[in-house]
Amino acid sequence: MDRSHASILVIEDESAVRQGLQDILVAEGYEVETAADGETGLELVKEQPFDLVLTDLALPGLGGMDILKYLVHHQPDCLCIIVTGYGSIKNAVASMRLGAFDYLAKPVDPQELRLVVRRALEHRRLKWENLHLKKQLNRRFGFANMVGMSEAIIQVFDLIKKVADTDSTVLILGESGTGKELIAHAIHYNSSRREGPLIPVNCAAIPQELLESELFGHERGAFTHAVRKRLGRFEQATGGTIFLDEIGSMSQALQEKILRVLQDRAFERIGGTKTIRVDIRILAATNQDLDKLMRRGRFREDLYYRLNVIPIKVPPLRERVSDIPLLVQHFLQEFSRKQKKPLKRLSPAALDLLSHYPWPGNVRELENLLERLVTLSEGELVEVADLPDKFKRHPSAAALGPRDFPEQGVNLTAAVQEFEKDLILKALAKTDWVKSRAAALLHLNRTTLLEKMKKRHILPKPDQVSRPEKPS
Numbered sequence: 001m002d003r004s005h006a007s008i009l010v011i012e013d014e015s016a017v018r019q020g021l022q023d024i025l026v027a028e029g030y031e032v033e034t035a036a037d038g039e040t041g042l043e044l045v046k047e048q049p050f051d052l053v054l055t056d057l058a059l060p061g062l063g064g065m066d067i068l069k070y071l072v073h074h075q076p077d078c079l080c081i082i083v084t085g086y087g088s089i090k091n092a093v094a095s096m097r098l099g100a101f102d103y104l105a106k107p108v109d110p111q112e113l114r115l116v117v118r119r120a121l122e123h124r125r126l127k128w129e130n131l132h133l134k135k136q137l138n139r140r141f142g143f144a145n146m147v148g149m150s151e152a153i154i155q156v157f158d159l160i161k162k163v164a165d166t167d168s169t170v171l172i173l174g175e176s177g178t179g180k181e182l183i184a185h186a187i188h189y190n191s192s193r194r195e196g197p198l199i200p201v202n203c204a205a206i207p208q209e210l211l212e213s214e215l216f217g218h219e220r221g222a223f224t225h226a227v228r229k230r231l232g233r234f235e236q237a238t239g240g241t242i243f244l245d246e247i248g249s250m251s252q253a254l255q256e257k258i259l260r261v262l263q264d265r266a267f268e269r270i271g272g273t274k275t276i277r278v279d280i281r282i283l284a285a286t287n288q289d290l291d292k293l294m295r296r297g298r299f300r301e302d303l304y305y306r307l308n309v310i311p312i313k314v315p316p317l318r319e320r321v322s323d324i325p326l327l328v329q330h331f332l333q334e335f336s337r338k339q340k341k342p343l344k345r346l347s348p349a350a351l352d353l354l355s356h357y358p359w360p361g362n363v364r365e366l367e368n369l370l371e372r373l374v375t376l377s378e379g380e381l382v383e384v385a386d387l388p389d390k391f392k393r394h395p396s397a398a399a400l401g402p403r404d405f406p407e408q409g410v411n412l413t414a415a416v417q418e419f420e421k422d423l424i425l426k427a428l429a430k431t432d433w434v435k436s437r438a439a440a441l442l443h444l445n446r447t448t449l450l451e452k453m454k455k456r457h458i459l460p461k462p463d464q465v466s467r468p469e470k471p472s
């Protein structure tokens with residue numbers, strides 16, 4: 001890295017030590033400022049951002065711990081290294097717990113100083129790049145409030161983009177909590193009907209005897225309580241989209257009536273004779289297995305084929321494990337913002353456990369967990385101990401023993417794709433994204449690696465976008 005760009009503040013009251021530290025760091029090519037006491041140091045920090053602060057622990061007045069606390073809370077990008085005399089190692093350890101990057105014991109060994117400072121700046125650079133990469137991923141893979149970067153979800157995003165601006169009926173299939181409703185919204189708001197209404201109807205939540213009048217409306221006097229005419233949801237959706245959610249729960253009688261709306265966009269209100277024509281787009285969703293319902297005679301075949309013009313299958317979360325870190329980040333940001341709390345992080349070990357859990361409740365379960373963690377966990381870092389016990393018992397798909405093989409099964413193709421992506425990312429990280437070296441590590445030639453990266457949607461590292469690698 002270009003060292004001359006790193007700026008360091010040294011806070012030390014003993015002038016000889018201060019001068020010594022400054023000389024070593026200047027010789028290394030850093031820009032160095034100094035302060036002889038904590039108050040001056042804090043003023044400098046407030047005036048201009050430093051990349052790194054090196055502070056003595058025991059200063060007259062404002063001490064090293066106070067400087068550290070200020071930095072951790074107000075300038076988390078600036079790292080802090082504590083310098084301490086013999087005898088106060090215990091304090092130094094406490095400072096690490098508070099968030100110091102490292103500590104150095106006096107008399108400071110020049111070699112050690114150079115090393116620790118270099119490591120700190122490197123750490124800072126990686127952290128920044130990581131953040132930048134995540135932002136870039138979010139921008140690229142976020143779609144209408146949906147985040148995800150797995151092979152499977154990108155296919156879903158692509159399909160949404162393709163069908164959104166048509167009038168085709170779309171059937172959204174997926175387990176509970178996979179994001180079916182979010183997809184219906186994405187389709188409507190990316191269509192030319194976006195200015196029109198989006199009318200959701202939850203066919204499972206409304207009693208079937210009421211559902212008919214809810215959908216079709218009724219004329220005045222159609223039944224005992226029909227004191228005035230009422231427009232149904234189909235009519236309310238005119239110019240927009242109707243979203244028939246939980247379509248698998250609809251009664252046989254209603255299924256037949258819906259069929260006609262699908263075919264002709266026409267119906268009569270209950271108790272009416274006039275045929276009403278509506279200009280609507282129809283979206284439907286279910287978490288039930290419609291094939292099975294059809295075989296059992298509980299879902300009409302003709303309706304199924306009318307609805308199933310364009311199916312969008314949303315894969316369960318356990319088949320797109322690479323979405324988990326992005327979703328975690330997304331929900332941590334959302335809940336921290338909503339609850340006005342500082343942004344929390346998950347320890348790598350905790351994230352690893354979440355990646356190995358089968359998520360029967362899918363994204364909703366993950367969302368609920370993170371809301372709970374943001375609300376309940378103390379401190380900024382969420383660790384394994386903060387997670388409920390159920391997360392601590394699930395091995396990864398690759399490490400499954402015959403007995404813990406999940407009831408719902410494992411999608412082999414998806415698991416292999418995830419494994420491949422994971423391994424490629426690790427090889428790239430190991431070789432600092434030098435693709436020829438990563439390819440060698442994976443026993444592939446460079447072209448094959450590039451093809452796989454493209455296929456698995458692995459982006460080049462951000463700082464390489466403008467500085468392409470020399471062909472090897």
Ligand SMILES: Nc1ncnc2c1ncn2[C@@H]1O[C@H](COP(=O)(O)OP(=O)(O)OP(=O)(O)O)[C@@H](O)[C@H]1O
Pocket residue numbers: 145146147148174175176177178179180181182183287327330363364367
């Ligand atoms: N890819 C995603 N990115 C961000 N949030 C998501 C994503 N997928 C789902 N969610 C969130 O997860 C929760 C559940 O999603 P949604 O209600 O769309 O699921 P569903 O499939 O309709 O579930 P159900 O079958 O239980 O009705 C919602 O709060 C939604 O915002």
Ligand SMILES: [Mg+2]
Pocket residue numbers: 180181245
């Ligand atoms: Mg839903």
